[in-house]
Amino acid sequence: MGAFVLLTILTAFRVLSRNRLRAGLTMLGIVIGVGAVIAMVSIGEGAKAAVQAQVASIGTNVIIILPGATTVGGVRGGQGGAVTLTTADAFDLKKKIPLLSETAWSKRDVMQIVAGNKNWNVPVNGISPGYLTIRDWSYASGGPITQVDMDAGSRVALLGQTVVENLFEPGEEPVGSTIRIKNVPFTVIGVLAPKGQSAQGSDQDDIVFIPFSTAERKVLGTQFLGSVAALFASTDHPGDLPAAVEAIREVLRGRHRLQPDQQDDFTIRTQVDIGKVQEGTSQTLTLMMFAVASISLLVGGIGIMNILLVSVTERTREIGIRIAVGAKRRHILTQFLIEAMTLSLVGGLLGIVLGVLGAQATTVIAGWPTIISGESIMAAFLFSLAVGLFFGLYPANKAARLNPIEALRYE
């Protein structure tokens, strides 16, 4: 059997190379199909990895609580002026829910910041010290806002990379210098390490942090003391998140005196939820890729079937000869299946090359991240084999069922 298969493969290559143009055109569908799949999968994988990195940049095991109800569609209702979350909520959560390792809060507003003769509009966040831990910020230089700063209402600030780039000269050290926010002088105590884009596409490094107490009294103002724009909490283990979310909901509903028939007047989100939205997007993308791939592979497969039918007709006499000298049906079947699979496989391999080049070109030209996985190459390889097998079956079967006497007489 080994010699038979080997020789049949050689014969297949010989037959195909006799008609290079025809073989090439036949393979084109498979080449494009496989190439498109490889390129799109690597773009998709690249995007997915980027999103995962962004989701991770939110922090670890983070729970975000925002004021306002969630509507049916999952979109948060307009804050509508109703300030429903306070620092007291945060203290109570921390006290009543042992699962929470940390709680924090913040409020923000876009303000103009001045340093020397430069100014820059940037979201200024008043934060409690726990925020920096929960959101996993680290420092390029200097250090965090502490409880001491918080208690004293110190005028100290942490700057994001984008802010530094816009307010300071390259090489200039911001730590220790003074900036003005709403004409109030602040001492820069730290520069944050860059995080890049958020999952929603905003620049996370375009940010200034100051102590919440300072923000409330001197910069952002407040409707009433202790009102916050968002609460944050974290757990030690990701597995604790669902339980923690339920506990938070219960405590907050109690504190806000909500009746059982009333909706939550706050919205709780976790990293998992944010990741899910992104996953949904990439699933749509995957589905579309799958559709494109299936169509082109179908077209490619039909091309192969067509050319094989032509080949079976052209080689009717040869098939008759083979049967006359003792080929069994399965021999003829195998021969044409191998020819079909050779076509689809060579097409598949060319497609893989094309797809890898396409993915790399995408990275170079469009700057999109791409990841070429061994699995997608393996899958493309096996899939093109399967296409050859499936679409070769009908012509091969037709060849195997030829009547040898008629085949031998065929002109």
Add this chain to the structure above:
Amino acid sequence: MGMLIVCQDLWKIYRLGDVEVQALRGVSLEIARGELVAIMGASGSGKSTFMNIIGCLDSPTRGSYWLDGLEVARASQDELAEVRNRKIGFVFQNFNLIPRTSALENAQLPLFYRGLSLREQRARAAAALARVGLAGREHHYPAQLSGGQQQRVAIARALVSEPAILLADEPTGNLDTESSRDIMEILDRLNREDGITIILVTHEAAIAAYASRQLLVKDGQIVSDRATPVPAGSR
């Protein structure tokens, strides 16, 4: 008894719509090992139909046929393929070589389906080509060979599996007189020296003269069956 071929009342009926063509009408025949039989008869008399049945390419509508003790009518498709591969060698009027495939590879073909190693296939095919005087032409393509040479490749292909019987349906029909004589001398030698049973169909008396036995077919029946008094070898 010890007969290579035993046919009893073979019928072959083709139905084309309402029309019935009786290509064979009750042929009974025995052929012993080592015979060289010539079948003659007008065109359309049923010679090829008979050869195809003997060669296990076709099966009779009625009647029975034993080849070397195996009842062919009862055999499966795969068994018939096996019989064709091991016991039968075909030589056709139009040579029927696979185009753009070397003489050696054409001659190898039956062994290819026997699952022999490539080395053995090649060695035996080369030996078969040498037996028909084509040593040195192994790598020629059919298009590079004359008609007579092509037919010799076909004979090598038929020989390579060392068959019990060689069936030649008008083997010289497409050849000039000289090539025809070459081919007949090869067949004659294979019959006398190697004891291969040969059945050949021909229109020409000169070709039929090589045979030790001549059959005349008319309208699907054997109307004459006689041994030739003078063996061709001593013409």
